[in-house]
Amino acid sequence: MKSLRFRNTIFDRDAFDAALRTLEHATGPSESDRLTARTQVLKLAQSTLKAGKDEIRRRLTQGANGRVGVKGTTWLIDGLVIALFHHIERTCNPEGVCEAASQMTLVATGGYGRAELNPMSDIDLLFLVPEAITPTIEQVVQGLLYLLWDLKLKVGHAVRTIPECLVAAQEEIQTFTALLETRYLTGPQPLYDRFFATFSETIHPDDFAFPQAKIEERIDRFRRFDKALYINEPNIKEGPGGLRDIHTVWWISKYIHRVPLVKFLIGRGVFSEEEYRTFIESRDFLWQVRSALHFVTGRAEDRLSLQVQPLVAELLGFKNSPRQSAVSRLMRRYFFHITRIHHLTDVFIEYFEQQAHPDTTNRVLDNLFCVVGQRVNLRQPALCPIEEPLWIMQAFRWMQIEMLPLHADLHRQIIAALPFVDRRVQLDPGNNRLFLEILKGERWVARTLQAMNRARFLGRFIPEFARIVCLTQHDGYHAFTVDEHTILAVEQLRHIRMGQLTQELPYSSRIMAALERPEILYLAVLFHDIAKGRGGDHSIKGAAIARKVCQRMGLDKEGRETVAWLVRNHLLMAHTAQRRDIDDPQTVVELAQQVEHPQRLSLLLLVTVADIRAVSPKAWTSWKAQLLRNLYDFTNEALNRGVADLLDTEKRAEDKRRLVADAAVQRGFLRSQVNHYLKRFTAPYMLHYTASRIVEHMSFLLGRLEKEITVHFVQRDREEVTELWCYSADFAGLLAKLCQVLASHDISIIQAHVHTLKTGHAFNSIDVVDAATGGPIVRLNRLDKVRRDLEAALTGKEVKLPTPTQGIKKGQGSPFKVRQHITLDFETSEEHTLCEVQTHDFPGLLYTITHVISGLGLQITTAKIATYGARAIDVFYLQEAQSGLPIQSTALQEQLVTELNQALLAAAEIAGVGEAIIQASEEEEYPQ
Numbered sequence: 071m072k073s074l075r076f077r078n079t080i081f082d083r084d085a086f087d088a089a090l091r092t093l094e095h096a097t098g099p100s101e102s103d104r105l106t107a108r109t110q111v112l113k114l115a116q117s118t119l120k121a122g123k124d125e126i127r128r129r130l131t132q133g134a135n136g137r138v139g140v141k142g143t144t145w146l147i148d149g150l151v152i153a154l155f156h157h158i159e160r161t162c163n164p165e166g167v168c169e170a171a172s173q174m175t176l177v178a179t180g181g182y183g184r185a186e187l188n189p190m191s192d193i194d195l196l197f198l199v200p201e202a203i204t205p206t207i208e209q210v211v212q213g214l215l216y217l218l219w220d221l222k223l224k225v226g227h228a229v230r231t232i233p234e235c236l237v238a239a240q241e242e243i244q245t246f247t248a249l250l251e252t253r254y255l256t257g258p259q260p261l262y263d264r265f266f267a268t269f270s271e272t273i274h275p276d277d278f279a280f281p282q283a284k285i286e287e288r289i290d291r292f293r294r295f296d297k298a299l300y301i302n303e304p305n306i307k308e309g310p311g312g313l314r315d316i317h318t319v320w321w322i323s324k325y326i327h328r329v330p331l332v333k334f335l336i337g338r339g340v341f342s343e344e345e346y347r348t349f350i351e352s353r354d355f356l357w358q359v360r361s362a363l364h365f366v367t368g369r370a371e372d373r374l375s376l377q378v379q380p381l382v383a384e385l386l387g388f389k390n391s392p393r394q395s396a397v398s399r400l401m402r403r404y405f406f407h408i409t410r411i412h413h414l415t416d417v418f419i420e421y422f423e424q425q426a427h428p429d430t431t432n433r434v435l436d437n438l439f440c441v442v443g444q445r446v447n448l449r450q451p452a453l454c455p456i457e458e459p460l461w462i463m464q465a466f467r468w469m470q471i472e473m474l475p476l477h478a479d480l481h482r483q484i485i486a487a488l489p490f491v492d493r494r495v496q497l498d499p500g501n502n503r504l505f506l507e508i509l510k511g512e513r514w515v516a517r518t519l520q521a522m523n524r525a526r527f528l529g530r531f532i533p534e535f536a537r538i539v540c541l542t543q544h545d546g547y548h549a550f551t552v553d554e555h556t557i558l559a560v561e562q563l564r565h566i567r568m569g570q571l572t573q574e575l576p577y578s579s580r581i582m583a584a585l586e587r588p589e590i591l592y593l594a595v596l597f598h599d600i601a602k603g604r605g606g607d608h609s610i611k612g613a614a615i616a617r618k619v620c621q622r623m624g625l626d627k628e629g630r631e632t633v634a635w636l637v638r639n640h641l642l643m644a645h646t647a648q649r650r651d652i653d654d655p656q657t658v659v660e661l662a663q664q665v666e667h668p669q670r671l672s673l674l675l676l677v678t679v680a681d682i683r684a685v686s687p688k689a690w691t692s693w694k695a696q697l698l699r700n701l702y703d704f705t706n707e708a709l710n711r712g713v714a715d716l717l718d719t720e721k722r723a724e725d726k727r728r729l730v731a732d733a734a735v736q737r738g739f740l741r742s743q744v745n746h747y748l749k750r751f752t753a754p755y756m757l758h759y760t761a762s763r764i765v766e767h768m769s770f771l772l773g774r775l776e777k778e779i780t781v782h783f784v785q786r787d788r789e790e791v792t793e794l795w796c797y798s799a800d801f802a803g804l805l806a807k808l809c810q811v812l813a814s815h816d817i818s819i820i821q822a823h824v825h826t827l828k829t830g831h832a833f834n835s836i837d838v839v840d841a842a843t844g845g846p847i848v849r850l851n852r853l854d855k856v857r858r859d860l861e862a863a864l865t866g867k868e869v870k871l872p873t874p875t876q877g878i879k880k881g882q883g884s885p886f887k888v889r890q891h892i893t894l895d896f897e898t899s900e901e902h903t904l905c906e907v908q909t910h911d912f913p914g915l916l917y918t919i920t921h922v923i924s925g926l927g928l929q930i931t932t933a934k935i936a937t938y939g940a941r942a943i944d945v946f947y948l949q950e951a952q953s954g955l956p957i958q959s960t961a962l963q964e965q966l967v968t969e970l971n972q973a974l975l976a977a978a979e980i981a982g983v984g985e986a987i988i989q990a991s992e993e994e995e996y997p998q
Contacts, residue, residue, distance in 0.1 A: 074141045080122045081149040089114055090157045097161070104161070111157065112220055115150060119221055122146040123189055127365050131385055136354035139361025143187040151176070151193070151218070152256045158213040162206065174199050174207055175257030177265075180226075183251040184320070188357070190364040190371070193218070194248060197229040198261055224370065232265045236272060243283055250324055273325055278426045281322040285419055288318055299412060299524070300405055300554035302542055306360050307372040311408025313360070315415040316353050322422060340421045341414065342482070349414050352407035359404060362386050374404070376546055398542055398603075405540035405551065409524050417478040420445070439468050439480075447477035456487035459495055462527055463504045470511050470518040484525050491530040502623040505531070509560070509592040512568060516561030523553055534600055534615050541603050546939025549686035552602050559595045559684035563588075563676065577699055578679050581672045590629050591673055593620060594636035595680050613638035635670065636677050643678040647697040649906070649945045651932045652704060653758045654899055655716045661701070662708040671709060675702050688844055691790045693820065693837060723753035729761045734768060747772060754931070755825040755833070767833070771797055775831075779864050781857045785846055791820055791837040792846045792853075798864050800832035802951060805930050806920035808834060811863050813914045815856050816841040822933040841913070888941050890974060892967050896956065902931065902947040903956040905966065909974050911942035912981035919944065922969050926962065927951050940983075 074080075090111065097107040126142040155176055180194040181187060197211050211229055218225045230238065239246040249269055254262045292310050299310045307313045323329050327338060332349070335341050341349065359382060363371050366381035374382070379397045388396040429443035438461055440449045446468050448454055454461045462484055469476055476484075495501060508518055522528040529536030538552040548555060565571050567588065572579040585591065597619065601611035617634040625633070642664065650657045665671045678698060683690045708716050715722070727748050734744045747768055748756075756764070774780045774797065784793040796808060805824055812819060820837040827833060840847050847853055862869045888910040895904035907919055916935065923930060923946065932947040950957060957963050 074138070074145055077142070077145050080125045080142050081118065081146045083149045083153065086114075086118055086149060087153050087156075090153060094157070094161060107161075108217075111154075112217065115154065115217065115221055119146070119150060123365075126189060126361070127385075130358065130361060130365070131387065133387060134358075136357025136359075136361065139188060140186050140357045143189050143191070143361070144182070144185045147182070147187055147193060147223075148178075148255065150221075151195070151214075154217050155210075155214050155256060158210050158217070162209050162213055173204075173258070174210065175259070175261045175265075176255040177262060178253040178255055179248040180251060183248070183253040184317075185253060186357075188360045188364045188370070190367075190369050192224045192226060192370060194226040195228075196235070196249075196252065197227065198235075198257070198265055199229060199231055200261055201231060203229055232261075232268055235265060235269065239269070239272065243280070246280065247284075247321060250321060273328075275326045275328065280325055281422060281426070284318050284321055285422075288315070288415075288419075298550060298554055298558070299409060300540060300551035301549055302401075302544070302551065303373060303375050303549075304404070304408070305372050306356060306363065306374050309408070311410075311412035311415075312372075313353075313356055315411050316349075316356075319349075319415055319418045322418070326422065326425075335418075340418055345414055345417070348410050352410045355403065355407045356411070358386065359400075376544060379544070393603075395544070397544055401542040401551075402540040413481070413524065416475075417481075420478050435468050435472070436464075439465060441472060441474060442477060444474055445477040445480075446472055446474050447480050448483060451479070451483060454483055454487075456483065457490050459484075459487040459490050460498055460501065462487060462491070462495075463501045463508075463531070466518055466522055466527070467504045467508055469521060470508055470514045473514050476521065481525060484527060488526055488530055491527065496531055496533075497622060499624060501531070506589050506623070509596070510589050512564075515564045515592075516557050519557045519560060520554075523557065532619060534619055535596075537604070538600060538602055543602075545941060547685065547689075547941070548939070550684070552599050555684050556596060556599055559598070559680040560592060562680040562683045563592060563595055566676070566679075575679060575695070577702060578676055581676060587629065590632050591636075591676055593623075593625075594633045594640070594673070594677055597633065598637050598640040598677060598681060600637075609638050609641060632670075632673070636673055639664065639674060640677050640681060643674050643698065643701065644682060647701045648694070648936045649934050649943060650898065650904075651934065651947055652697065652701045653754065654902075654947075655713070655719060656899055658701070658704045658708050658716060659713050660898065661705050662713065665705065665709065668706055668709050671702065671705055692788060693791050719753050719757060723756040726756045726761065726764075730756075730764045730768075733761050734765050737765065737769075739768070739772075743772070744768070747775075750827045750829050750831075751825065751833075752828065758823060758825075759835075767795070770795065771833075779861045781860045781864075783847070783853045783857065785848070790845055791839055794834070794836040794838055796832075796834040796836070796860065796864070798832060800826050800830055802927070802929075803921065803924035804832055804864070805834065805933070806917055806924045807863050808836065808860065809917040809920050810914075811856070811859050811869070812836075812838060813917050815852070815859070816913075817847065817856065818844075818937075819916055819933070819935050821935055822930075824929075824931050824933075826929070826931075890971065892970050894957070894963055894967065899947065899956075901956065902949055903963075905946045905948055905970075907942070907944045907946075907970065907974070909942055910940055910978055910983045911937050912978055912983045914977060914981065915942055915974075916944070918973050918977040919946070919970065922973050923948065923966070926966055926969070928957065928966070929954075 093107055093110050093114070097103050123143075123146070126139055126146070129138045129142070175198040177183070177196040177198050178185075178194065179196050181191060182194050187193070197207070199207055207229070211227070215225060215227060228238070235249060239249050250273075252262075252266070252269075291308050291314060294308070301309070305312060320332060323332055323335060327335065329335065332341075333346055336343055336346050359374070360372070362382045362385045363374060363378060366378055366385055371378070379400065383396040383400040386400065388400045390396050391399070394402075424443055431441065431443060433441040434449070435441060435446070438449060438453050440447055446465065454465075465476065465480060465484065509515065511518070519528065522531075523539065526539075529539050535553070538556070541552040543550075543552060543555075550558060563582070566575060566578050566582045569579060569583070582588070582591075593616070597612060597616035599608060599612065600615050601608040604611055613634040616637045617630050620630040620633050642661070646652065646657060646661050652658065665674065675698065679690075682694065704716070727745075730748065731741060731744045735741050759767070770782055771780070778798065780795075780797040782795045784795065786793070794808075794812075798804065805822065808822075809819065817838050818841045820839060822834065822836040825833045825835070838847065839845060847856075859869050888908075890909040892908070893906045895906065898904050905923070909915070916933075920930060920933075927950065928948045929951040930946050930948060934945040936943045936945075948957060949955060957966070
């Protein structure tokens with residue numbers, strides 16, 4: 071670590087050793103004296119450790135590179151460990167005699183052995199002994215470990231002889247790996263040299279079992295930490311392109327090539343000098359970010375969560391700019407570097423596999439390309455000049471056709487040619503034809519697009535796409551960057567087209583199979599978020615961009631306009647389904663008027679499904695699927711048969727009553743009994759549920775109608791929500807009371823329908839989920855407790871409700887800035903005023919809103935609850951409780967907005983989510 075500048079300002083070894091010796095000389099002979107001295111040694115070590123880390127942090131904040139964080143921490147820990155080790159040796163025996171001083175060698179292993187410690191990293195030590203452990207050796211080991219543990223250092227250790235090391239290495243690959251990267255610290259050097267020589271004899275470069283195991287570990291690691299490169303909360307160590315990729319290269323290099331450093335691979339033809347330089351540059355950046363991550367979290371953290379990204383960006387000096395936030399700048403740079411590491415690790419593994427399993431296959435594809443060793447490669451580099459890069463698209467098309475990755479040599483040629491990818495390449499008819507063929511391909515669509523993107527060719531061919539490459543979405547909802555989300559959405563379309571989702575997505579699969587021009591759909595999905603990050607409404611701006619790019623690609627006018635319309639309206643169906651009452655005929659009529667004809671509706675459904683399913687693994691749910699199917703059916707019927715029948719709600723309700731009565735009679739109910747029951751319910755109730763669901767309600771409620779309160783939970787197979795049915799006398803604040811009890815039990819409401827019966831009773835049907843898991847509530851004893859509390863609360867009894875445990879912890883704050891905005895809508899529904907609340911999500915949010923609404927004498931008939939990470943967008947259908955009409959008074963309307971804003975600000979402050987901003991955002995960026 072001689073390259074570490076001014077290292078003594080981090081840790082002065084001579085000064086620390088002198089201070090220890092001073093304390094030793096001043097220590098008296100008694101046990102009390104020794105205990106006092108140990109306390110003084112610990113305080114000295116604590117202050118030295120803190121000062122050293124403070125200095126490293128100071129350097130990082132002033133722009134020092136990643137080597138300072140890693141080599142500085144290693145220098146600091148080395149100095150402390152070595153000095154304390156010798157201090158324990160000198161003081162372990164009151165007479166000053168300690169045979170351990172001449173017997174035991176201290177060795178760093180694992181990451182510590184590589185001299186790659188970050189500020190809070192674990193320390194792995196090997197106490198190497200020549201023979202069996204003696205009491206004195208045990209005393210020294212324990213003395214050092216106790217001191218290190220008291221310093222709050224996490225230490226892994228082993229005490230072994232050389233033969234014991236060899237046995238342990240043979241028994242477990244992780245131990246073998248740790249011993250592969252040892253480093254001498256102190257003690258008898260000849261003992262370490264014997265260990266190193268003996269262990270090296272167990273390494274057989276022609277035995278590929280160890281390297282192959284490390285490659286399999288890498289594959290398994292990607293499976294566990296998400297195979298996507300561009301996820302919004304990456305794991306800096308274990309994720310693709312992370313530090314473990316670098317370690318994999320180092321381990322295999324040391325095992326196969328017997329090289330002490332990766333740079334020696336240049337002369338062996340594995341890396342070029344430029345590739346090695348970028349490899350080290352990217353490694354240093356990851357070191358820098360990980361050191362900052364350790365400092366801001368105060369622990370050995372590897373997950374770059376949304377919570378800590380702003381703190382890391384601030385520590386490393388990233389600043390906001392007019393076009394990019396500090397966090398976006400940090401993460402874009404992060405993704406740039408892990409892409410390089412991931413690719414170069416692939417190059418290294420490709421080289422290794424060619425050496426381990428030579429494949430001399432050379433199959434000609436055309437006059438430019440061939441297959442070599444199960445990879446697409448150039449036949450001759452001279453035939454694909456970098457100054458004339460029209461051949462690049464053909465290379466990716468062959469990759470897709472053959473379902474084989476690109477050879478490292480071909481990838482290098484593409485990277486070299488990128489500066490020459492200009493408008494001539496973008497306008498070339500052959501290139502555009504090949505690109506559309508890639509989009510329409512039956513296999514490897516997403517994988518090919520990802521390869522194009524990671525090679526930075528996709529952003530060169532479509533410059534508008536380059537603006538969203540590695541663009542993070544700091545909202546707690548989207549799991550991927552915008553470009554990765556887009557490509558995953560395209561992949562969803564391919565799955566549907568190939569018939570892989572016919573059971574899960576019957577509507578989408580049927581529509582997709584009948585499409586005559588699937589490329590229209592693929593282009594719409596590829597461009598649906600292309601204007602994100604530009605400010606303003608990304609749907610409107612994206613439509614203009616899509617129209618321009620499609621024209622450049624040679625699409626006819628009808629195709630261009632269809633793509634542009636889909637991009638402009640890609641959120642329309644999702645927003646309607648999740649934020650509007652789709653049983654309200656006016657909702658369906660408005661959607662039908664915007665869509666205009668059935669073909670557009672079908673395309674819009676496919677875009678919506680692909681978009682939501684690509685947001686995150688948890689974004690798509692069965693209840694969202696059902697909402698979209700219902701909305702599609704209603705709208706399709708309106709488009710094909712007209713809206714007259716749809717708007718005649720009383721006739722439709724009466725038809726439903728007859729249908730329900732027939733179904734109930736078939737199940738054994740008396741028709742007179744059924745008709746008497748159904749007369750209690752209004753048209754909105756009859757139209758909201760299917761006939762079978764109404765019969766189910768009736769089966770439960772008949773015989774309980776005279777009870778004061780009836781609460782029931784329903785869990786259906788394959789459903790991701792739990793249904794709550796509540797039948798009671800209607801009263802002001804009923805829904806607010808339900809929300810309060812549910813929130814106290816860490817239960818989240820997904821949607822709620824409140825039906826007031828003609829008898830003055832209310833029937834509430836509420837879909838709920840476990841706030842911790844986002845799934846159904848499975849424990850029956852928990853549901854019983856909730857049911858008892860609900861029944862007690864609704865009968866006016868005093869109930870001691872539990873404190874919610876989910877949500878943001880007190881004092882933790884939120885990393886997200888959510889603009890609070892309340893809108894009253896008088897156009898969407900003729901019978902209701904819609905109140906849309908956008909604000910930060912927090913425990914008790916719904917209770918806060920519903921309590922204000924009921925306190926103003928307003929009745930909620932439908933509540934649509936949508937949560938997008940940190941942002942909640944909840945819509946309430948309101949009527950005046952006395953008149954049953956929309957809100958008539960302007961003063962009441964203003965009072966509602968004012969009181970909601972005040973109540974939400976106060977509740978958010980108590981919940982600790984930070985200060986909200988009461989205004990509409992400049993960009994109506996509804997997440998999807």
